[in-house]
Amino acid sequence: xxxxxxxxxxxxxxxxxxxxxxxxxxxxxxxxxxxxxxxxxxxxxxxxxxxxxxxxxxxxxxxxxxxxxxxxxxxxxxxxxxxxxxxxxxxxxxxxxxxxxxxxxxxxxxxxxxxxxxxxxxxxxxxxxxxxxxxxxxxxxxxxxxxxx
Amino acid sequence: xxxxxxxxxxxxxxxxxxxxxxxxxxxxxxxxxxxxxxxxxxxxxxxxxxxxxxxxxxxxxxxxxxxxxxxxxxxxxxxxxxxxxxxxxxxxxxxxxxxxxxxxxxxxxxxxxxxxxxxxxxxxxxxxxxxxxxxxxxxxxxxxxxxxxx
Numbered sequence: 001x002x003x004x005x006x007x008x009x010x011x012x013x014x015x016x017x018x019x020x021x022x023x024x025x026x027x028x029x030x031x032x033x034x035x036x037x038x039x040x041x042x043x044x045x046x047x048x049x050x051x052x053x054x055x056x057x058x059x060x061x062x063x064x065x066x067x068x069x070x071x072x073x074x075x076x077x078x079x080x081x082x083x084x085x086x087x088x089x090x091x092x093x094x095x096x097x098x099x100x101x102x103x104x105x106x107x108x109x110x111x112x113x114x115x116x117x118x119x120x121x122x123x124x125x126x127x128x129x130x131x132x133x134x135x136x137x138x139x140x141x142x143x144x145x146x147x148x149x
Numbered sequence: 150x151x152x153x154x155x156x157x158x159x160x161x162x163x164x165x166x167x168x169x170x171x172x173x174x175x176x177x178x179x180x181x182x183x184x185x186x187x188x189x190x191x192x193x194x195x196x197x198x199x200x201x202x203x204x205x206x207x208x209x210x211x212x213x214x215x216x217x218x219x220x221x222x223x224x225x226x227x228x229x230x231x232x233x234x235x236x237x238x239x240x241x242x243x244x245x246x247x248x249x250x251x252x253x254x255x256x257x258x259x260x261x262x263x264x265x266x267x268x269x270x271x272x273x274x275x276x277x278x279x280x281x282x283x284x285x286x287x288x289x290x291x292x293x294x295x296x297x298x299x
Contacts, residue, residue, distance in 0.1 A: 007284040008254060010247045015276040056280075061251070064167055065178060066243030068279075072180055 011058035011125060012068040016078055018087035021048035022103040025092075046090060051105075052130040053082065053112060054138075057122035069122040081115045105131045109139035117141075152267055153209045154197045157219045159228035162189040163244040166233075187231060192249070193272040194223060196257060200264025210263035222256040246273045250281035 023046040024038040034042050041047070055078060057069045085095065091103040101107050113127040128138035164187040165179035175183045182188070196219060200209040226236055232244035238252045250271040258266045272278040 005258060008251055009282050009284040010251060011280045011282075012247060013278050013280070061245075061247045064169065066165070066245035066248045068247055070178065071277075072178070 009058065010061050010068055011056050012122075013054050013056040013126075014071065014074060014078070016053045016055065016083055017050065018053065018083050019048060019050050020086055020089050020091050021046040022091040022098075023047070024102055024104060026102050046092065049131050051086075051108070053078075054126070054128040054130075055116060055124065056126040056128070057119070058125045059122040069119075073121050074119065077119055078116065082112050086112075105129050105135065105137040106139075109137050113139050113141065150199055151202055151209050152197050152199045153212070153215075153264070154195050155212060155215045155219060157194045157196070157216075157223060158191060159194065159224055160189060160191050161227050161230050161232050162187040163232040164188065165243050165245070167243060187233070190273050192227075192246075194219065194253065195268075195270040195272075196253075196266070197268040197270075198261055198264040199267035203263075210261070214263075215261075218257065218260045222260060223253055226256075246271045246277065246279040247281075250279040254281045 023043065024041040025034050025044075026037075029037065055074070057074065059068050061068055089095065091098050091108070093099075095103070095111070097111050098107070109127050109129050112129070113124065116124045116127065126138055126140045128136060130136040164184055165182040166175055166185065167178070170178065196215070198210055198215065202209050226238075227249075230236060232239055232249070236244075236252075238256065239248065242248045242252075250269045253271065254266065254269045257269065267282065269281040270278055271281075
């Protein structure tokens with residue numbers, strides 16, 4: 001018994017880490033515009049971050065396990081879909097989606113959400129990425145959210 | 150609308166075991182967490198209350214009162230306890246952070262008289278936490294009282 005008087009929503013958030021390099025540069029802009037827009041982040045040799053990725057899943061709590069999602073399933077899925085391909089990589093070159101789009105953390109959030117969406121045991125509700133301790137970004141698919149509410 | 154969050158740390162032991170499963174199934178489903186001797190965590194509880202500040206006091210609620218409620222309802226029940234054996238509200242449930250958050254919601258919600266309980270967040274470690282909130286528009290994401298899925 002949880003004694004709750006209203007219907008409750010439970011979500012679970014797991015934090016993962018990867019370290020990668022990137023460069024913010026768009027071929028759509030002139031060199032000067034790139035410099036103005038991206039500043040130091042446009043350094044042609046790239047630079048890196050220790051990214052922290054928070055993945056939030058939601059859904060009914062299975063009464064047999066007490067869990068929204070079993071970490072025994074979520075961890076290897078995230079490891080395979082995201083950590084393995086992203087960790088210790090140069091995102092611009094080694095993640096094909098970033099050949100065309102700029103690997104800002106906004107775009108990394110959306111890309112990671114897209115890779116995780118197929119998780120079958122619970123709904124991937126949110127991906128939040130901390131690029132540094134001063135910057136964080138998050139992505140939720142609003143259409144899906146609206147549908148579920 | 151202002152949201153006020155108060156934090157409480159408590160340390161407790163637990164393990165995961167479903168008596169309907171065989172020992173082998175328990176090990177497969179719950180992994181290391183199924184060790185029957187138990188293991189422990191430094192849990193961090195964050196409780197968020199939402200409301201409009203009282204124009205006279207400038208406060209949504211008296212934080213001292215919230216601190217006392219958290220200590221009484223959660224600290225005294227769960228701190229330095231074994232969650233499988235010593236917390237009656239968790240009896241018959243697997244003490245995951247999802248279930249702990251839902252139980253804490255049930256304990257706190259009737260006690261909050263100024264503002265409304267907005268969110269209960271339970272960190273089992275810096276890398277894992279569960280959030281319990283009221284379901285949007287009454288949708289059944291999680292649980293509705295007794296006998297449901299939480």
